[in-house]
Amino acid sequence: MNFVPHTQSEKREMLASIGISSTDELFRDISPEVKLAEELKLFPGLDEMSLRKEITMISQENAHVDEYVSFLGAGAYEHFRPALIDHLLLRSEFYTAYTPYQPEISQGTLQAIFEFQTAVCELTGMDVANASMYDGATALAEAIIMAAGQTRKNKFLISSTIHPEYREVAKTYAWARGMELLEIPYQQGLTDTKELEKMLTTDIGAVVIQNPNFFGGIESLKNIVELAQKNKTMVILCADPMLLGLLEAPGKIGVDIVVGEGQPLGIPISFGGPYLGFIATKEKFIRRMPGRIVGIAQDRKGNEGFILTLQAREQHIRREKASSNICSNQALCALAATIYLSTLGKSGIKEVAEQCIYKAHYAKSVLNDIPGVEIAYPNTKSFKEFVVKTEESIESINKRLLDAGIIGGLDLGEFYPELKNHMLLCVTEARSKIEIDLLKRVWEGEE
Amino acid sequence: MKEKMIFELSAPGRKAYSLPALDVPTVAIDELLPLDLKRETEPELPEVSEVDVVRHFTRLSQMNYGVDTGFYPLGSCTMKYNPKINEDMSRLPGFALSHPYQAEGLSQGAMKLMYDLDQYLSEIAGMQRVTLQPAAGAHGELTGILIIKAYHEHRGDFKRNKVIVPDSAHGTNPATANMCGYEIIEIKSNERGFVDLEELKKVAGEDTAALMLTNPNTLGLFEEDIVKIADIVHEAGGLLYYDGANMNAIMGYARPGDMGFDVIHFNLHKTFSTPHGGGGPGSGPVGVKDYLVPYLPKPTVEYSSEQEQYYFDNERPHSIGKVKAFYGNFGVAVKAFTYILALGGKGLKEASEFAVLNANYLKAVLKEHYYLPLDQVCKHEFIITPTKEMKAKGIHTMDIAKRLIDYGFHPPTIYFPLIVEEAMMIEPTETESKETLDDFCQALIKISEEAINTPELLHDAPISTHVSRFDEASAARKPVLRWKSTYFGD
Ligand SMILES: Cc1ncc(COP(=O)(O)O)c(C=O)c1O
Numbered sequence: 001m002n003f004v005p006h007t008q009s010e011k012r013e014m015l016a017s018i019g020i021s022s023t024d025e026l027f028r029d030i031s032p033e034v035k036l037a038e039e040l041k042l043f044p045g046l047d048e049m050s051l052r053k054e055i056t057m058i059s060q061e062n063a064h065v066d067e068y069v070s071f072l073g074a075g076a077y078e079h080f081r082p083a084l085i086d087h088l089l090l091r092s093e094f095y096t097a098y099t100p101y102q103p104e105i106s107q108g109t110l111q112a113i114f115e116f117q118t119a120v121c122e123l124t125g126m127d128v129a130n131a132s133m134y135d136g137a138t139a140l141a142e143a144i145i146m147a148a149g150q151t152r153k154n155k156f157l158i159s160s161t162i163h164p165e166y167r168e169v170a171k172t173y174a175w176a177r178g179m180e181l182l183e184i185p186y187q188q189g190l191t192d193t194k195e196l197e198k199m200l201t202t203d204i205g206a207v208v209i210q211n212p213n214f215f216g217g218i219e220s221l222k223n224i225v226e227l228a229q230k231n232k233t234m235v236i237l238c239a240d241p242m243l244l245g246l247l248e249a250p251g252k253i254g255v256d257i258v259v260g261e262g263q264p265l266g267i268p269i270s271f272g273g274p275y276l277g278f279i280a281t282k283e284k285f286i287r288r289m290p291g292r293i294v295g296i297a298q299d300r301k302g303n304e305g306f307i308l309t310l311q312a313r314e315q316h317i318r319r320e321k322a323s324s325n326i327c328s329n330q331a332l333c334a335l336a337a338t339i340y341l342s343t344l345g346k347s348g349i350k351e352v353a354e355q356c357i358y359k360a361h362y363a364k365s366v367l368n369d370i371p372g373v374e375i376a377y378p379n380t381k382s383f384k385e386f387v388v389k390t391e392e393s394i395e396s397i398n399k400r401l402l403d404a405g406i407i408g409g410l411d412l413g414e415f416y417p418e419l420k421n422h423m424l425l426c427v428t429e430a431r432s433k434i435e436i437d438l439l440k441r442v443w444e445g446e447e
Numbered sequence: 448m449k450e451k452m453i454f455e456l457s458a459p460g461r462k463a464y465s466l467p468a469l470d471v472p473t474v475a476i477d478e479l480l481p482l483d484l485k486r487e488t489e490p491e492l493p494e495v496s497e498v499d500v501v502r503h504f505t506r507l508s509q510m511n512y513g514v515d516t517g518f519y520p521l522g523s524c525t526m527k528y529n530p531k532i533n534e535d536m537s538r539l540p541g542f543a544l545s546h547p548y549q550a551e552g553l554s555q556g557a558m559k560l561m562y563d564l565d566q567y568l569s570e571i572a573g574m575q576r577v578t579l580q581p582a583a584g585a586h587g588e589l590t591g592i593l594i595i596k597a598y599h600e601h602r603g604d605f606k607r608n609k610v611i612v613p614d615s616a617h618g619t620n621p622a623t624a625n626m627c628g629y630e631i632i633e634i635k636s637n638e639r640g641f642v643d644l645e646e647l648k649k650v651a652g653e654d655t656a657a658l659m660l661t662n663p664n665t666l667g668l669f670e671e672d673i674v675k676i677a678d679i680v681h682e683a684g685g686l687l688y689y690d691g692a693n694m695n696a697i698m699g700y701a702r703p704g705d706m707g708f709d710v711i712h713f714n715l716h717k718t719f720s721t722p723h724g725g726g727g728p729g730s731g732p733v734g735v736k737d738y739l740v741p742y743l744p745k746p747t748v749e750y751s752s753e754q755e756q757y758y759f760d761n762e763r764p765h766s767i768g769k770v771k772a773f774y775g776n777f778g779v780a781v782k783a784f785t786y787i788l789a790l791g792g793k794g795l796k797e798a799s800e801f802a803v804l805n806a807n808y809l810k811a812v813l814k815e816h817y818y819l820p821l822d823q824v825c826k827h828e829f830i831i832t833p834t835k836e837m838k839a840k841g842i843h844t845m846d847i848a849k850r851l852i853d854y855g856f857h858p859p860t861i862y863f864p865l866i867v868e869e870a871m872m873i874e875p876t877e878t879e880s881k882e883t884l885d886d887f888c889q890a891l892i893k894i895s896e897e898a899i900n901t902p903e904l905l906h907d908a909p910i911s912t913h914v915s916r917f918d919e920a921s922a923a924r925k926p927v928l929r930w931k932s933t934y935f936g937d
Contacts, residue, residue, distance in 0.1 A: 001530075001789040001790065001794070002789075002790055002794045002797055002798070003527070003528050003530060003720075003798075003877070003878045004797055004798065004801045004877050004878065005878065005879070005880040006801060006804075006880065006881060010880070010881040011804070013881070014804060014805075014808040014881060015804070017808055017811050017812065018807050018808055018811045019811070023800050023801075023803065023804050025824075026800075026803045026804060026807055026824055027700050027803070028824065029668070029669045029671060029823070029824055029826075030669055030697070030700060030701050031671065031673070031674065033674060034673060034674060034701050034702075034705050034706045035700065035701055036699060036700055036701055036702060036705070039699065039792050039793065039796070040570055040571060040698070040699050040792035040795065040796065041570050041792070042567060042570060042571075042787070042791055042792035042795070043791055043792065044791045044792075044793065045788070045789055045790045045791030045793065045794040046788050046789055046791070048532055048789070051532060051785065051788055051789050052532065052535070052536070054788065055536045055539070055781075055784070055785055055788070056536075056539060058541075058556045058559055058560055059536075059539040059540070059541030059542050059556050060541055060556065061541070061555045061556030061559065062541035062542065062545045062553065062554055062555065062556035062557050063541075063545060063549055063553035063554070064540045064541050064542075064543075064544035064545045065544045065545070065546065066540050066544055067540075070546060070549075072546045072548050072549060074548055075547075075772060075773075076546055076547050076548065076773070078546075080466070082463075082464060082497075084463075084497060084500060084501055086538070087501075088500075088501065088504045088505065088508075090534065091504070091505065091508035092513055092514075092515040092529075092722075093508040093509065093511040093512070093513045093515065093516060094507075094508050094511060094513070094724070094725055095513070095529075095534075095722045095723075095724050095725070096513030096514035096515045096516075096526075096529055096722050096723070097511050097512060097513040097514075097723065097724075097725045098519070098521055098524050098526060098723045098725070098726070099723070099725070099726040099727075100725065100726065101521075101860075102512075102848075102852065102857065102858055103914070103917055104849070104852055104909050104912040104914055104915065104916070105511070105512035105852055105857065105909075105912060106510075106511055106512065106725075107450075107507075107510040107511070107913070107914060108506075108507035108508050108509065108510035108511035109507075109511055109725035109726065111450060111452075111507055111510070112504070112507055112725075113726075114452075114928075114929070114930065115452060115453050115454070115930065117928055117929050118452075118454065118929040118930040119490075119492060121929045122490035122491045122492060123490050123492075127929075128928050128929070129928075129929070131726065132726075132727070134582035134583065134586060134727075134728075134771060134776075135582065135771055135772050136772065137769075137771060137772040138582070138586070138770070138771055145626075163772065165769055165772040165773065166772060168745075168768050168769040169768070169769050169770060169771060169772065171768055172593065172744075172767055172768040172769060172770055173626075175593075175767075175768070176589070176593055176596070176626055176627045176628060177626065177627070177628050178628050218480065218481055218484065220481070221484060222483055222484065244486075244490065245486070245489070245490060246476070246480060246485070246486055247480070247484050247485070247486055248484050248485065248486045248487065249486065249488075249490070252487075253484075261772075268543040268544060268778075269543075269544065269545065269546050269547070270537075270542065270543050270544075270545070270777055270778045271542060271545045271546070271547050271554070271557045271773070271774065271777040271778075272547030272772065272773025272774050272775070272777055273582070273728070273771070273772075273773055273774065273775055273776040273777050273778065273779075274582070274727075274728035274776040274777075274778050274779055275772075286926070286928075292726065293926075293928060294928070295922050295923075295926045295927055295928050296922065296927040296928075297917040297918055297919060297921070297922035298917065298918050298921070298922075299914045299915040299916060299917050299918070300915045300916055300918075301914075301915055303449075303913075303914050303915070305914040305917060307917045307919060307922060309919070309922050309923050309926055309928070310923055310926060311923075312923070314618075315585070315618035315619050315621075315622035316617075316618040316863070317618070318618075318622075319618050319621040319622060319631075320621035320622055320624065320625040320631045321625070322618070322622040322625075324622070324626070325585045325588065325589060325619045325622035325623040325625075325626050326583075326585055326586075327583065327584065327585045327618075327619050328582075328583035328584065328585070328716065328723070328726060328727040328728075328729040329583070329726050329727040329728075330582070330724075330726075330727045330728045331724050331725040331726030331727045331728075332722075332724030332725060332726075332727065332728060333724075333727075333728060335504075335724075335725065338453075339500060339504055341492055342453050342463070342492070342493050342495060342500045342503070343463040343464050343497070343500055344463075344464050344492065345457075345461075345462055345463065345464070345492045345493055345494040345495065346489050346490065346491070346492045346493075346494055347462060347494070348462060348463075348464045348466075348492075349490070349492060350489075351466060352466065354476055355466060355469055357476065357479050357480070358469060358471050358472075358473050358479075359469075359471050361471075361474075361479055362471035362472060381479060381480060381481050398550070402550070402553075407546070407549055407550075407553070410548055429466060429467075432467070432470055433470040433471050434470075436471070
């Protein structure tokens with residue numbers, strides 16, 4: 001299959017207009033020593049029917065959450081996605097457009113992003129948000145770079161309760177720029193605030209916290225912000241947007257930069273991407289913010305509309321002095337999140353979060369009844385995830401579950417060597433009581 | 448046509464969602480959440496019905512111009528047709544609904560796809576291995592330059608603190624080098640638009656970490672001395688980074704690896720037909736030569752012939768680490784994979800052949816009507832500017848671009864590259880027919896006449912859209928970046 005529309009005679013006419021006889025002449029500027037002598041070692045192209053068959057077959061070698069009951073989360077969450085999301089995302093005027101450089105013919109994308117920025121500001125309680133980042137992890141890393149620029153400090157405290165992969169990404173970005181990241185230990189599944197207090201010296205640029213954290217626990221955020229503020233240190237928070245309908249807006253309690261992973265907001269888990277990073281901050285830091293920002297502008301006739309604004313921060317204008325190198329972002333995922341949030345509205349976002357809490361809480365109590373299983377941090381309040389400690393190895397539990405069509409939780413030993421025999425489970429509104437009860441019975445070996 | 452904000456459609460108590468009734472026992476939510484973090488004011492999310500949501504976003508889509516709407520010759524962006532089958536394949540449940548942490552044994556399909564795509568892209572670029580982790584072109588640049596940094600540091604070579612970037616480079620190149628802690632040395636292009644070898648020789652030395660080069664360059668020209676360029680940098684001990692955003696021009700004709708380049712990034716959302724989504728998601732895989740494989744981001748996908756299974760290799764002590772959570776924009780990779788299987792090796796070469804034919808055809812027609820600063824064979828794109836006569840009438844590139852909108856076309860990339868004044872960078876891609884190109888030429892020719900005879904038509908353009916040109920400067924001075932009920936009085 002090919003998507004080249006030219007007929008042979010058209011090709012000939014075009015060659016004649018150029019004044020040549022073969023397209024080979026158009027490649028004469030490639031010096032012979034680098035010109036490829038043979039064909040690429042690929043294979044013949046496929047017709048659409050064979051293509052569909054071939055790729056569908058590959059996809060069938062992959063398990064998915066419609067055929068298994070899954071209790072895996074750890075940064076990729078199965079929430080219910082209403083049908084209208086994909087129908088609207090497939091409007092090809094949206095998905096076949098480039099970045100909206102020409103505002104007169106891009107008002108659709110621009111307004112949708114403006115609505116996204118508004119929704120992110122509402123959830124986070126911050127003044128400004130950008131048009132999206134690649135994912136939660138890179139948004140976090142870029143927030144640290146922002147804080148480095150703002151404070152002119154080079155050392156940052158990052159909680160060990162932050163998603164391990166996010167910390168790894170932050171470490172890579174920090175190494176790139178010669179910044180230092182120090183990990184704050186954890187206690188009872190939460191950031192150890194006593195240790196934090198000791199580590200907060202005047203040379204620290206920012207404290208980086210995730211809430212709910214990787215273990216699902218809700219951090220004592222107010223306490224952490226107070227400690228940081230006492231030390232005149234910035235606070236960067238990585239938040240699950242889904243819980244922000246119930247938890248106080250971070251902007252209201254003194255957080256300086258809020259970032260997060262927007263995947264829970266209507267984006268499929270899709271083997272880890274594409275997802276949606278978001279970043280929001282106070283007005284005074286706006287010129288350090290990376291990425292695209294949409295703003296209101298007046299046209300010549302006095303109409304209001306939307307444009308990309310504050311571009312003087314960006315790579316195409318500032319080049320090496322830009323706040324970041326980001327160019328393309330995750331605009332279509334931001335559109336998905338905007339559609340999802342519009343669908344849920346004020347009450348829906350609370351209702352989904354509450355269902356997650358109730359169901360996860362129920363699962364906690366049910367699993368706690370299994371002999372040899374205990375809730376790892378029983379006094380820690382949690383959202384949709386929690387940790388259990390087991391006598392049996394996680395591998396063997398998960399194998400039993402899988403045989404019954406259940407994908408169990410994450411083996412935390414893979415990321416935290418001290419947490420061998422600890423499992424991180426996720427229960428969202430997409431799980432039912434029947435499924436949770438089944439999890440327990442299979443776990444106990446009753447089914 | 449003006450569409451209200453979704454927030455303005457809100458009415459208390461209206462909803463567009465439904466959830467199953469809660470089937471587990473409940474307690475007061477305050478017992479499960481810390482009281483001191485209880486939210487006091489609700490977020491102002493809209494309360495609307497399902498049909499409100501659908502109509503709102505459908506109307507917004509109608510205020511947009513995409514490749515499916517019409518010709519989109521945005522230079523450097525390769526706005527080719529995005530085959531519909533791509534969308535279907537990325538939504539197959541085995542891909543869209545699979546979890547990144549499900550056991551390897553449950554993920555063999557996704558891992559095979561990643562493994563094979565690595566091989567295909569490696570073959571296309573003449574590289575050893577490719578990582579799919581970077582989320583976009585600029586993110587690929589960051590990954591690639593960090594690989595180069597790790598390579599030098601691993602060899603104990605810490606004196607290389609400079610990256611050489613030609614003045615024709617995309618803004619992401621210098622911005623990337625800066626993010627990696629390098630000093631940027633900009634070198635001027637010669638009058639024919641190529642890297643000036645003498646300039647390069649002057650700056651390449653023992654402090655050179657890398658040269659970042661776009662080829663064909665942003666003027667649409669294949670660097671004629673590409674091998675000499677590679678030799679100069681290698682002799683100085685630096686490595687060569689290839690910005691592969693323009694791979695659509697040379698697939699099957701030449702390979703960056705064979706030219707001597709050490710690292711390349713691809714833009715799957717350009718060359719490999721994955722849609723740009725109004726700004727993303729893209730995907731920026733990075734390919735490297737064998738000696739750089741140890742530095743690739745973690746994990747790589749490997750195949751064990753003993754176990755007949757794909758697995759993730761996280762035991763990579765020299766790896767630069769991770770640049771993104773999980774494995775990259777996997778859903779985008781599925782679309783590119785689908786495209787490569789559809790075209791095959793011969794089809795990819797044909798894509799490049801016709802992309803270059805289309806560009807040279809447009810150039811041949813348009814050079815009679817516009818100024819062509821570099822009159823030589825081009826690759827996938829070329830640059831024209833307004834003529835002296837047009838400039839005398841006060842016509843700028845912006846005016847021509849905006850007038851094209853009135854004729855139903857998306858304008859080319861304008862004012863880039865920076866080294867050509869008033870540049871219009873035209874990239875037709877291979878998926879456009881001769882009829883479309885002829886219509887586009889007709890429009891541009893008419894505009895060239897209007898520029899002389901009725902220049903006000905251009906100055907006022909666009910007149911066919913619902914909004915006219917915006918005042919960007921005042922918007923940046925008093926930025927309004929979010930909706931508030933008080934700002935929008937109506
Ligand atoms: C030559 C060149 N390099 C790099 C990039 C950056 O790619 P991306 O927007 O995917 O980050 C682009 C695209 O804008 C480009 O045209």
